Amino acid sequence: MLPPWPTWLSPFSKDRLTLPSQCLACRAWPSADVLCAACQQRFFHPVFRCIGCAMALPGLSPERPRCGTCLQKPAIWQHAHAWMDYSYPCNTLIARWKFAQQPALAAHFARWMRQDPQVINLLETADVLIPIPLSPQRMRERGYNPAAQLARHLSPEQYLPHCLQRTRHxxxxxxxxxxxxxRNLRHAFAVADAQRHRITDRHVLLIDDVMTTGATFTAASRCLLQAGARQIDVLCMARTP
Ligand SMILES: [Zn+2]
Ligand SMILES: [Zn+2]
Structure with missing residues (x-):
């Protein structure tokens, strides 16, 4: 009898054609995962981040969860977190995902993110997951919304698409x-009237791929709070350090 197929070679796996057999970071071959076991061990170390700005800074802990800047000027959300810094290898992975048209990578990123206890904590306390939407123009250019893919793979049961919308490009x-x-993002978001009841008095976890200054999360949070959400947390895959 033939040995069973590895799952990544299975003819029934929808990821089969997009899963590389070479590690995307160190190029080791063959690799059974998108990143080889050695790279996962080297790079995947969840760290406690400031719950205001999601930066990994020294001296932070669950007892002292905000950096000095965020203590002085609290964010509009309750809790922010990033899985990794936007540096190697995360920037390489994100470039593959967003600019080399490999949407299937989102499932792997979500799987890895769910190994971070702070990600699990955010998922467990949220009622719904809402991705930062793309404008129709950007959506046409790219063909898919990376943030929406991430949210769907992180928790399909809590994923709420089409609720938050971009009103303009x-x-x-x-x-x-x-x-x-x-300033650029003023009035750029709106909550769809037909979906408003789904966030009224709910705890929302906003999802994006990359957080740079937090301006996008701030504008989206403001819109959701004005529409009746009770609490906002934000989660991104990568934070610009
Ligand atoms: Zn590797
Ligand atoms: Zn901070």
């Missing part, structure tokens, strides 16, 4: 300061 944010980004 905003220019690319890179290179702008936080204040410029906030």
């Amino acid at each position: 905003t220019p690319a944010q890179s290179g702008l300061t936080r204040a410029q980004r906030l």
Whole structure:
């Protein structure tokens, strides 16, 4: 009798054609996962981050959960977290996912993120997961919304698509300061009227792929709170250090 197929070679796996057999970081071959076991061991170390800005800073702990900046100027949300810093290998993985059209990577990222106790804590306390939406124009350009994919794979039961919407296309944010980004995003989000009851008095976990200044999360949180959400937490895959 033939030995069983490895799951990543299974003809029934929808990820079969997009799963590489080479580690995306160190190029080791063959690798049974997108990152080889050695890279996972080297890079996957959940750290406690400031619950205001999601930065990994020295001296933070569950007893002292906010950095000095966030103590002085609290965020609009209760709890922010990032799985990793936006540096190697996370930036390489995200580039593959977003710009090399490999949407199937989202399932692997969500699986790894769920190994972080702080991610599990955020998922368990939230009522619904809402992704940061793309404008229709950006959606047409890219074909899929990475944040929505991540939210769906993190928790399909809590995933609430189409509730938060972009009301207009905003220019690319890179290179702008936080204040410029906030101005850029003014009135950029709205809650769909037909979905409003689904966030009224609910605890929302907002999901995005990358957090840079927090301006996008701030604008989206403001919109959801004005629409009646009780509490907002935010979770991203990577935080710009
Ligand atoms: Zn590797
Ligand atoms: Zn902070």
